[in-house]
Amino acid sequence: MAVRLAILGGGPAGNTAATVGATLGAEVTLVERDVVGGAAHLWDCIPSKAMIATGGALTALGRARQMGLEVRGELDVPALRERVATIEDHLRRTVCTLLESQGVRMLPGRGWFTGDHEITVETDAGREVVEADHFVISTGSRPRVPEWVSIDHERVMTTRDAYPPPEIPEHLVVIGSGVTGVEFTHMFQSLGSEVTLLVSRQQVLPIKDAEVASELEAEFEAKGVHLLKGARASGVERDGTVVTVTCEDGRVVRGSHVVLAIGSIPNTDDLGLDVAGVEVDEGGYIPVNRHCLTNAAGIYAAGDVSGRLPLSSVASMQGRKIAEHVMGLHLRSHRHVDYDKAASAIFTEPEIADVGLAEADAFAEGRKVRVTKVPFAVSAKAMIDGDPRGFVKVVSDPATGVVLGGSIVGRSAAELISVLAVAVANGLRTEDIVDSLLVHPALTEAVVEASS
Secondary structure (H helix, E strand, O other): OOOEEEEEOOOHHHHHHHHHHHHOOOEEEEEEOOOOOOHHHHHHHHHHHHHHHHHHHHHHHHOHHHHOOOOOOOOOHHHHHHHHHHHHHHHHHHHHHHHHHOOOEEEEOEEEEEEOOEEEEEEOOEEEEEEOOEEEEOOOEEEOOOOOOOOOOOOEEEHHHOOOOOOOOOEEEEEOOOHHHHHHHHHHHHOOOEEEEEEOOOOOOOOOOHHHHHHHHHHHHHOOOEEEEOOOEEEEEEEOOEEEEEEOOOOEEEEOEEEEOOOEEEOOOOOOHHHHOOOOOOOOOOOOOOOOEOOOOOEEEOHHHHOOOOOHHHHHHHHHHHHHHHOOHHHOOOOOOOHHHOOEEEOOOOOEEEEEOOHHHHHHOOOOOEEEEEEHHHOHHHHHHOOOOOEEEEEEOOOOOEEEEEEEEOOOHHHHHHHHHHHHHOOOEHHHHHOOOOOOOOOHHHHHHHOO
16 A cells, blocks of 8 residues: 655645655645645745846846947836746646646645644535645745734735735835845845835844855945845834834834835644644744654654745755655665755845855854855956956865855856855865866856865
């Protein structure tokens, strides 16, 4: 008899667990109440990156003269909206086609535990009980909305109201200067909005390398973004076409629109977790072990609900590892998810990406490291592309040369970080990168130079 696997949530974690599980021979049922592919992924990540790409194209047109061209660009909001919708629909259909080809049973509806080995799913046709040997909870997250703000989805928005909004804001106030906040700041500035960014601390991206954050701040200020540092929002009011944001220290900012980018909360309520005996922490996240198992036997959690890195790449890897664990592959050579070695990127301009040990963290721990840095200004390819901003920084062990981490600020950083990510994940040394015969001219040469 086949192993029965039931999955609540069809985002990157859930659909990967379903695909891999089915490929390995499991009988898989995937329950999804919103959109297969994941709300956070298809309603947040993909649309924002599509809009950023459009903004990037507009910015590139602005640099056309230095490339020897005379080009003018004008934003077409309806066409942009259609473009975003087309990309979302294509990716959703691609995921569904893959799941169907693997024999995964997809059950649209809301599911919750009604026993330790069963869930009940409310569909359009009524309720259905699904029994299984193993379960995966991968229900994702939603934008956090504090009590001091009332969302009207028009001028006072969460991130999901802005892909794109009915009109490009004349003056957007962004609350939150983490990854999402700076991406929104860049996105709307590049699309023509005046932008004010409220920075609750004294630098954007407070958990990132200070040198990286400084580079981004300088770029924002050069483009006319208003950075309000030490400004923690405490109230938002709308009066017609004017939105007023009040800060705890009494400062007031007015704009035409405001968007909240202050994190998310896990979708773990109303899942009957108490019935299944699954523990949650104070934040609503589900603690998991290295196999992504919860405290309840046979029940796994992955993606945003697991409280680990909220990245689609991490969620997908968790889903893969869960399927392998369910099917017993962990009993042979098996690599666990190492969250400390996950690469991440921020799609601003210039792009930002990092992986592994950060320079500041190494020094804070009193750890001896070798840090080398090479600016893209010395790269022939960067000069050819007309965009020499940023740098590559590599952190390595001074005794062994093993690559421990790195940061990249600049064009295509999200792609270039892959070289360092492979090195970090596999314990490669700086000389392994230097001895690689890469393309010339290419931006990856800066990675090689920083590894020298």
